[in-house]
Amino acid sequence: MSGERIVSVGAGRMGRGMAIAFAYAGHEVVLVDAKVRDADGFAALQDTALQEIAQTLHSMAGFGMMDSDEVPTIAARVTCVGLDESANALAQADVIFEGVPEVMDAKKEAFALISTHARTDAIVASTTSTILSNDLQGLVMHPERFLNAHWLNPAFLVPLVELSPGDATAPDTTERLKTLLEGIGKVPVICAASPGYIVPRIQMLAMNEAARMVEEGVATAEDMDKATKYGFGFRFAILGLLEFIDWGGGDILYHASNYMEHATGQDRFAAPQIVKDNMANGRNGLRDGQGFLNYEGLDVPAYQQERLAAFVSMLRHLKKMPKKG
Structure with missing residues (x-):
């Protein structure tokens, strides 16, 4: 067109x-x-x-x-x-x-x-x-x-x-x-005709959780925003959410979710069935060659190096490069 x-x-x-x-x-x-x-x-x-x-x-x-x-x-x-x-x-x-x-x-x-x-x-x-x-x-x-x-x-x-x-x-x-x-x-x-589409649905959960943590006294609003800018946002500007699961391992997400669910008593932290199914089928991410994404035939070290280089570029953009002694 x-x-x-x-x-x-x-x-x-x-x-x-x-x-x-x-x-x-x-x-x-x-x-x-x-x-x-x-x-x-x-x-x-x-x-x-x-x-x-x-x-x-x-x-x-x-x-x-x-x-x-x-x-x-x-x-x-x-x-x-x-x-x-x-x-x-x-x-x-x-x-x-x-x-x-x-x-x-x-x-x-x-x-x-x-x-x-x-x-x-x-x-x-x-x-x-x-x-x-x-x-x-x-x-x-x-x-x-x-x-x-x-x-x-x-x-x-x-x-x-x-x-x-x-x-x-x-x-x-x-x-x-x-x-x-x-x-x-x-x-x-x-995306399918589903309430909240993709981004609004994800960000609604994230924003409400951030507000809830301020309400609970977990951190100040200022520190919450620093955490999301320089931690949450920093990583997910380079890696997609599902790519990040695969990067670390779906089994790690499962165990962390299990702990959070029991520690807080809130089922909103429970891992979804798809994470459990991936674990059961040996699809934990990069190390298995399969996760939410398919890594078969991928030059994994080169892929990891490219993503790390992107993180460094983001550090430069944010003027947050590590200080060298």
């Missing part, structure tokens, strides 16, 4: 973030203001949205992501229209993102607008962070071209986009959107 015309129904934070990501990659983007406003109200919204996009692009230039003289060209790829001009924008769109507030009535209105004016071959994706794709597909005419695409804020910087097709989504729809996102430098992953 190349030269796709992108429309976001919703001109708020998510719509603007996606617009920046696509415009930066060379796409024309139209933001559709999904609210009914008078002329003055729309003019104010339009001015705010386009100014914010331009300011963000200037910030990106300041970060070295482009030359400052490129900003006007990239910003000009984004336009903002009101409901009175939405029909034409939607009729020309190849990919349409719904980015209205997480209220079902707002979603219904947005998808009714899209279904009325969009081409039947246009991909339609919701950016919802809470509502399952199966619960939204019925609101879209030709639901086979619909899926959820959950971007993480700030959308113009975070690489990950979680794609969640519904039961009626055509495989080609998912593949087309995945290809488009990869083409602008994003990292799309595909």
